[in-house]
Amino acid sequence: MHLTGLKGMPRRVFTYPGHVGWDWLNLISTVGAFVMAAGFLVFVVDLLRPKRTKIGDRNPWGAGTLEWSLDLEDDNWGVRSIPHIETRYPLWQQPKLVERMDAGRFYLLGARHYDSACRVCHGAPGVTQGATVRAMLPAPPPIGDAVRDWRPNELGWIVREGVKMSGMPGWPSARNDEVWPVVAFLTRVRGMRPEHYAALVGPATAEGPPGFGSCAGCHGIDGLSGNERIPRLDIQTPDYLEMALLTYRDGRRQSGYMRHAASAVPAETLRPLAQRFGRLSDATARGAGQAARAAGSGAAGAAGASDDPVEEGRRLAFALDRRRDLPACHSCHGPDAERRRPDTPSLSGQYRGYLETQLILWRDGLRGGGPRAELMSEAARRLNDDHIAALAACYSSLAPEVPAAGGAAN
Numbered sequence: 071m072h073l074t075g076l077k078g079m080p081r082r083v084f085t086y087p088g089h090v091g092w093d094w095l096n097l098i099s100t101v102g103a104f105v106m107a108a109g110f111l112v113f114v115v116d117l118l119r120p121k122r123t124k125i126g127d128r129n130p131w132g133a134g135t136l137e138w139s140l141d142l143e144d145d146n147w148g149v150r151s152i153p154h155i156e157t158r159y160p161l162w163q164q165p166k167l168v169e170r171m172d173a174g175r176f177y178l179l180g181a182r183h184y185d186s187a188c189r190v191c192h193g194a195p196g197v198t199q200g201a202t203v204r205a206m207l208p209a210p211p212p213i214g215d216a217v218r219d220w221r222p223n224e225l226g227w228i229v230r231e232g233v234k235m236s237g238m239p240g241w242p243s244a245r246n247d248e249v250w251p252v253v254a255f256l257t258r259v260r261g262m263r264p265e266h267y268a269a270l271v272g273p274a275t276a277e278g279p280p281g282f283g284s285c286a287g288c289h290g291i292d293g294l295s296g297n298e299r300i301p302r303l304d305i306q307t308p309d310y311l312e313m314a315l316l317t318y319r320d321g322r323r324q325s326g327y328m329r330h331a332a333s334a335v336p337a338e339t340l341r342p343l344a345q346r347f348g349r350l351s352d353a354t355a356r357g358a359g360q361a362a363r364a365a366g367s368g369a370a371g372a373a374g375a376s377d378d379p380v381e382e383g384r385r386l387a388f389a390l391d392r393r394r395d396l397p398a399c400h401s402c403h404g405p406d407a408e409r410r411r412p413d414t415p416s417l418s419g420q421y422r423g424y425l426e427t428q429l430i431l432w433r434d435g436l437r438g439g440g441p442r443a444e445l446m447s448e449a450a451r452r453l454n455d456d457h458i459a460a461l462a463a464c465y466s467s468l469a470p471e472v473p474a475a476g477g478a479a480n
């Protein structure tokens with residue numbers, strides 16, 4: 071328009087004679103006007119369209135640095151699972167890192183166990199050994215020295231077997247799968263800064279019965295550990311939790327972590343601790359369970375042949391598939407509390423990794439428990455690995471029976 075002006079075109083005319091040489095310049099201006107109008111239109115549409123309220127994906131740009139691993143919506147910043155990082159762009163270098171962090175595969179569990187079971191003898195970053203311990207023969211080496219010469223598989227062996235004819239104890243359960251979080255911690259402990267160690271193992275600060283702070287360090291103050299190896303407690307009744315604690319304590323149920331933790335507190339605090347963590351009373355379970363069943367029944371009935379592990383799990387759990395010689399898990403565990411006895415846990419909403427581990431233990435005869443544990447062993451005897459994966463996927467995807475979070479926490 072500037073050029074047409076220079077060529078003598080007056081302003082504010084709507085037409086002009088064809089031979090004066092303004093045609094091309096005017097055509098360009100017209101096209102430009104339409105392009106600008108289209109741009110404004112996009113802006114207006116964007117202004118008026120309804121907005122999604124959900125925050126976007128956790129890593130929409132495929133970025134490589136660690137802060138993108140976090141789930142945004144009221145996530146508790148990186149406290150339960152501290153990954154091992156060696157490069158500046160860990161998410162690019164280790165494609166499965168986020169999955170592993172979510173699964174809690176890193177060493178928090180090991181660090182917490184170390185602090186309560188091993189520190190007395192070996193000290194810790196920022197914690198020196200006592201004089202009496204140093205007078206032992208052989209003396210327990212400070213932990214930095216103790217781990218120096220060993221590779222992870224060897225450390226696994228040492229932690230499981232102990233060192234005969236010395237004060238070094240073996241793992242207090244017959245299980246082979248438990249020592250690895252401790253080994254993960256031991257591979258990191260050399261050169262760990264004291265404040266890092268203190269942050270890992272500091273007690274949770276929340277009110278509760280004696281010992282609650284240390285339980286909550288692993289299980290979370292509301293029983294939601296956020297770690298696949300550490301089960302949710304908020305979905306169970308206090309009766310079940312108390313029974314579990316008693317069976318850990320006397321060794322009927324095998325777990326080195328929990329045998330240690332349950333015998334580190336006075337027996338009379340087990341009941342109050344179970345009450346503190348078990349958010350589910352029988353009454354709320356019943357109400358919430360009915361709602362969940364109403365919501366879930368349609369999908370269960372429609373289960374056809376499909377490869378989806380959740381569907382496959384549903385068929386097994388409800389015994390919809392009569393050809394297999396497997397018991398219906400729901401007849402004891404229910405999708406809800408109606409048919410469940412106090413010694414039978416709720417499975418809906420439990421962590422998938424934990425369910426898988428427990429089912430493998432049951433099947434392999436490595437898990438004991440309360441008075442009816444035999445029945446559960448029997449139920450798991452014929453499960454193969456695919457059944458187990460499907461059942462764990464199915465139960466972990468069901469809505470937990472707890473009342474909406476928030477109210478009972480703290």
Ligand code: HEC
Pocket residue numbers: 184187188189190191192206208209210211216217225228229233236237238239252256
């Ligand atoms: C009652 C004291 C005591 C406790 C508790 C204890 N240890 Fe030891 N530990 C020892 C002693 C003593 C040795 C030295 C054995 C030797 O030199 O033969 C040792 C050795 C070790 C070694 C090095 C083995 C070697 O031969 O070099 C490692 C690793 C170790 N302990 C890890 C642990 C871990 C992990 C825990 C907790 C699960 C733990 N210890 C609990 C006393 C203890």
Ligand code: HEC
Pocket residue numbers: 179182183281282284285286287288289299300301302303306311312314315324325327328331332335343344415
């Ligand atoms: C070092 C971490 C750690 C500490 C501390 C700890 N727990 Fe656990 N807890 C675990 C792990 C891991 C399991 C799963 C054990 C298994 O495989 O059977 C578990 C399992 C349990 C279970 C069984 C849940 C179920 O569904 O069967 C109960 C109940 C429990 N813990 C309560 C407690 C209480 C109460 C305390 C405090 C006295 C406590 N825990 C301290 C790690 C811990």
Ligand code: HEC
Pocket residue numbers: 301387396397398399400401402403413414415417425428429438439440441442443445446449450461
């Ligand atoms: C005869 C009743 C019965 C049947 C059928 C049954 N269970 Fe169980 N289950 C139990 C009891 C009782 C326990 C608790 C045992 C204990 O710890 O003392 C249990 C415990 C469990 C646990 C451990 C949960 C935890 O928090 O530690 C899992 C997982 C489980 N059952 C899954 C299943 C699956 C999957 C099926 C179907 C294949 C099934 N059960 C069938 C009675 C049963």
